[in-house]
Amino acid sequence: MMLVEIVGGSLFGSLALVADGLHMSTHAGAMLIAALAYTYARKHATDSRFVFGTGKLGDLAGFTSAIVLAMIALLIGYEAVSRFLSPVPIHFGEAIPIAVLGLLVNIASVWLLSGGGHGHSHGYSHGHGHDEHAHEEEVQRIFTPSGVLALSIFEDGVPPVFRIAPETANSKLPLQSVYVTTVRPDGTQQLFAFADRGGYLESKEKIPEPHAFKTVVRLPDGEHVVEFEEHGHDDVHEAAVRDHNIRSAYIHVIADAAVSVLAIIGLVLARTFGWLWMDPLAGVIGALVIANWSYGLMRGTGGILLDMNPDWKMADNVRQVIEGSGDKVLDLHVWRVGPGHMSAVVSVATNEPQRSPVFYHAALKRFKGLSHLTVEVNPTQAAA
Template identity: 40%
Template sequence: MHDHASDGLSHPHVFLGAQHAANERRTLAVVVLTVAMMIGEIIGGAVFGSMALIADGLHMSTHAAALGVSAFAYYYARRHAEDPRFAFGTGKVGDLAAFASGLALAIVALFIGYESLERFFAPEPIHYTEALTLAALGLAVNIASAWLLRDSHDHSHGHDHGVDHVHDHSHAAHDHADDHHDHAPADQDLNLRSAYVHVIADAAVSILVVAALLLARAFGWVWLDPAIGLVGMVVILSWSYGLLRAAGAVLLDMTPDEKLKETIRSRLETNGDFVSDLHLWRVGPGHRAAMATIVSANPRPAEEHKAQLADLPGLSHVTVEVLKCPHAD
């Protein structure tokens, strides 16, 4: 038998993160701040004849574009949250944006590495005062952006967010003895994380640049500037890899929580029942879906099996199929 919604033939599939609206506003604010900085540097460079200002402004445009993708992903997911064309809602739109942002971050890192290698073999004169001013200004903007994107409530716990179906959404507290699941990586809003990584990466590079410029000016170590650029490339590539790996795992429906999967199996395999097929995947920040096939000598309604899982946190959509054991008397 197949499961049916308790209120009729259909039910909503809205699996947005608990802080979706707040994260959308925060990301949009960072986009505005970054674009303002970008425009100011380009105009300032044109007015004062500084190619360094113009170049940094153009560099800021790459971050503005990536952050703009994150902001648009929030808008799109919210706008189409109840669109029936999305089988399991739009909760994974942010993960798609995070994957694209990870790729953009890798490209930026490789570009920094390329420029650094060029300067090793063809050193350019460094205008220390102007360069330090730019790095300090960029660092200030990145610190403000990082504060706006700080991860305060990112690790949602999969509670019901406007959808009131007991058989699909867990409402119980998280203090059950057998449900000690780690919510940090699986429930994280990767779209917010990707925006945060962009500004932190830029801030890290700014800090390294300031240190390199101060040392180069003090001791004449001109080679330190491109060397720090290569270090920055390696650091940013490692962050990019982590983001791509996390977002890719969600997009490919990899099991987000092995402990939760085993808890589901142990709860369903009672009274001689056997779970012949079990799938667990993430459908949005703080939301997981489960699909199970149970083989039983004494089949019971699917609703009874789902009731065994009702208090599991973060389990937002459950489908149960019950089959009669072919060898049962």
């Protein structure tokens, strides 16, 4: 399709069609770069020369694709200016069908890269999929004589708090003598009182991170014990799990589809109203679209390659777990070593001589995205 668009655009005088074909060549190249990156990363996954593994090869491939995108945008922009200054005749009857066929090929490519119609995502979404009230994984159900109650951790746009709401229509919400006590793995306990918010109860105090603890719920009918666990979508921010390699290929195809649409619009308007300048204008707009995608991809992959921390919540969770047990974090570094894999180096000062690095590894094992952890323990003498 790339060859058909470039040759057809050149023969029939359509810059928009040539631009679409040139950009299609970049996404063909992006596919090759992505495939080579995955192949090389898999082949050298156990190579000791790669100290933290080969997880960043995808980011390097994505950064390379971003540079190619930027170069193509400049090329299309230069050619568009030339066409504005020296217009050429366009054979619309041949150019428009080729542009439509190119769009269909791009749509098919988008469908394949998005999971072949099975709804798979390659980390390209920009949200966490929050429920209107709480994460579904953070809802615990309590069965009482007056019905089923839902205890949840609500954190959508507000500091994390507990909420208790009726689970079924016939459930009755207790309005007094309701308390929740959290018991963390290190034995730390915290009591939460509740206020009536009209239709549900909400804790007056916010819940410190991490959200992994046993919960004792005291209701008028007695005590109920439920447990909350730290889940992957809390541990690892979306930017930390995003696969920039497949994302770069996906961006190429999405941008290419957009350029195809612009090419068709430019050709149709040029033929209908005689506006020959619409064709190079469509090329200019296409170049700007490509440049914008290139900048976003370059910024995301460049940050990973320079070891920027994409998930500050993970760093905060690590700090709170360690300092919540009475120790002090002297130094902490968290960075991404691959999609869904974070590494951390932490220096701890402790008054407990029996606490070794093994203790902290066990305490931080709950964070599934933390794949590589190095702990330095500095014993300090307790004040007399």
